[in-house]
Amino acid sequence: xxxxxxxxxxxxxxxxxxxxxxxxxxxxxxxxxxxxxxxxxxxxxxxxxxxxxxxxxxxxxxxxxxxxxxxxxxxxxxxxxxxxxxxxxxxxxxxxxxxxxxxxxxxxxxxxxxxxxxxxxxxxxxxxxxxxxxxxxxxxxxxxxxxxxxxxxxxxxxxxxxxxxxxxxxxxxxxxxxxxxxxxxxxxxxxxxxxxxxxxxxxxxxxxxxxxxxxxxxxxxxxxxxxxxxxxxxxxxxxxxxxxxxxxxxxxx
Amino acid sequence: xxxxxxxxxxxxxxxxxxxxxxxxxxxxxxxxxxxxxxxxxxxxxxxxxxxxxxxxxxxxxxxxxxxxxxxxxxxxxxxxxxxxxxxxxxxxxxxxxxxxxxxxxxxxxxxxxxxxxxxxxxxxxxxxxxxxxxxxxxxxxxxxxxxxxxxxxxxxxxxxxxxxxxxxxxxxxxxxxxxxxxxxxxxxxxxxxxxxxxxxxxxxxxxxxxxxxxxxxx
Ligand code: HEM
Ligand code: FES
Numbered sequence: 001x002x003x004x005x006x007x008x009x010x011x012x013x014x015x016x017x018x019x020x021x022x023x024x025x026x027x028x029x030x031x032x033x034x035x036x037x038x039x040x041x042x043x044x045x046x047x048x049x050x051x052x053x054x055x056x057x058x059x060x061x062x063x064x065x066x067x068x069x070x071x072x073x074x075x076x077x078x079x080x081x082x083x084x085x086x087x088x089x090x091x092x093x094x095x096x097x098x099x100x101x102x103x104x105x106x107x108x109x110x111x112x113x114x115x116x117x118x119x120x121x122x123x124x125x126x127x128x129x130x131x132x133x134x135x136x137x138x139x140x141x142x143x144x145x146x147x148x149x150x151x152x153x154x155x156x157x158x159x160x161x162x163x164x165x166x167x168x169x170x171x172x173x174x175x176x177x178x179x180x181x182x183x184x185x186x187x188x189x190x191x192x193x194x195x196x197x198x199x200x201x202x203x204x205x206x207x208x209x210x211x212x213x214x215x216x217x218x219x220x221x222x223x224x225x226x227x228x229x230x231x232x233x234x235x236x237x238x239x240x241x242x243x244x245x246x247x248x249x250x251x252x253x
Numbered sequence: 254x255x256x257x258x259x260x261x262x263x264x265x266x267x268x269x270x271x272x273x274x275x276x277x278x279x280x281x282x283x284x285x286x287x288x289x290x291x292x293x294x295x296x297x298x299x300x301x302x303x304x305x306x307x308x309x310x311x312x313x314x315x316x317x318x319x320x321x322x323x324x325x326x327x328x329x330x331x332x333x334x335x336x337x338x339x340x341x342x343x344x345x346x347x348x349x350x351x352x353x354x355x356x357x358x359x360x361x362x363x364x365x366x367x368x369x370x371x372x373x374x375x376x377x378x379x380x381x382x383x384x385x386x387x388x389x390x391x392x393x394x395x396x397x398x399x400x401x402x403x404x405x406x407x408x409x410x411x412x413x414x415x416x417x418x419x420x421x422x423x424x425x426x427x428x429x430x431x432x433x434x435x436x437x438x439x440x441x442x443x444x445x446x447x448x449x450x451x452x453x454x455x456x457x458x459x460x461x462x463x464x465x466x467x468x469x470x471x
Contacts, residue, residue: 073344104342106340106341172335205261207262211338212339213262213332214335215430216336223350223352235434236433242432245257
């Protein structure tokens with residue numbers, strides 16, 4: 001199988017980037033998209049003319065949220081509900097031209113080529129995306145009974161791996177789906193209930209301060225999310241936020 | 254509190270949603286009034302006369318609408334600026350990723366509606382564009398018919414109502430989302446009612462200029 005890649009190359013945050021075209025032959029349809037880029041990089045190393053293409057990955061099995069490529073305009077490519085590392089070349093045609101771009105958002109500055117700095121997400125989490133418990137050995141798994149429906153509801157949003165595809169596709173570069181997943185996951189459970197109001201206000205303040213835009217409900221985040229997180233979580237976030245703003249207006253600043 | 258609203262995207266969206274929905278409520282009433290034209294000259298003119306005989310109610314509604322419009326436009330502009338600042342380099346390959354054209358064009362349709370509102374007030378309320386209407390202020394029917402026999406005016410109104418339709422096609426459902434309304438059954442119902450309302454508004458308002466222009470009302 002042969003593919004033609006049109007890839008965004010950018011040496012450093014301060015350099016101007018540009019697209020470069022590469023032809024890669026002898027690919028196997030069972031390869032993952034990242035493996036195809038590995039083949040391209042081996043080719044570039046052999047030719048010794050250009051630096052290999054920098055791209056993020058870690059687990060390569062769809063759980064870490066590091067891989068982050070916009071493939072032909074779609075974050076994580078054309079397949080619904082998978083990450084870039086779980087996308088295979090059988091989703092493409094032989095000799096297809098594939099444009100590969102990095103996540104684009106002011107709050108995700110480009111480090112190099114296709115690698116972006118997503119530490120803004122870590123700062124949002126540290127602003128309130130936690131529960132306060134005493135450290136020590138883990139408590140007994142069933143010590144706190146949680147109804148099945150609640151557990152399922154929390155688990156659906158807990159599936160968020162924080163990859164940032166929602167930001168990448170949003171016309172406002174909003175991270176509301178990410179924040180919504182974290183907020184609704186924690187507040188659905190007994191352990192997270194105590195800090196419910198403070199959490200939602202703090203995390204949204206951090207979201208806005210990090211420079212992410214607001215939600216226009218276009219629902220494109222839900223369409224590209226590799227974990228199929230529904231925008232119903234954003235509606236729930238809005239509800240929780242408005243309720244918290246009324247109950248604890250002093251916590252707003 | 255004011256400062257918190259200015260700096261919170263969720264609160265600004267809540268302001269947009271509440272002001273937007275109040276304006277939708279007004280539009281429904283406004284359309285019902287307009288449709289009286291199909292019952293004849295007397296029906297419309299006596300309805301207009303009745304409204305003008307209650308200046309306190311008339312002015313409460315007018316001021317309420319102005320406050321809604323200002324709040325809506327102000328937060329719309331503030332959000333739109335922030336949203337544009339959040340974006341970096343545009344993608345080379347543009348993909349809608351399930352978003353609708355209406356949802357992506359809210360700021361554009363909103364601005365066109367604002368232009369239309371200015372023209373509409375200058376036309377029928379203050380009568381700057383047609384000073385001759387001042388001579389017979391009670392004859393709303395005559396004013397409407399004379400205006401819409403002009404193809405350009407009729408066309409402008411129909412086009413503007415298409416903009417309102419597009420804005421509300423996304424806006425009504427979005428407003429419920431912004432206010433955190435979710436229910437497994439009623440949310441679906443709200444979504445349906447929202448679509449029906451926006452089609453009704455666009456068709457209902459447009460029917461007047463269309464019927465006048467084609468001579469069905471004269
Ligand atoms: C009288 C006419 C108008 C009505 C009935 C109306 C109604 C609405 C409604 C219901 C929403 C949804 C709010 C939400 O998403 O929470 C909305 C959104 C919006 N409106 Fe209007 N609107 C009107 C005029 C305008 C004008 C004149 C502008 C111009 C600046 C405007 C700009 C916007 C924008 C930009 C949004 C989307 C906000 C976002 O997605 O972040 N609207 N409108
Ligand atoms: S590399 Fe871990 S999710 Fe793709």
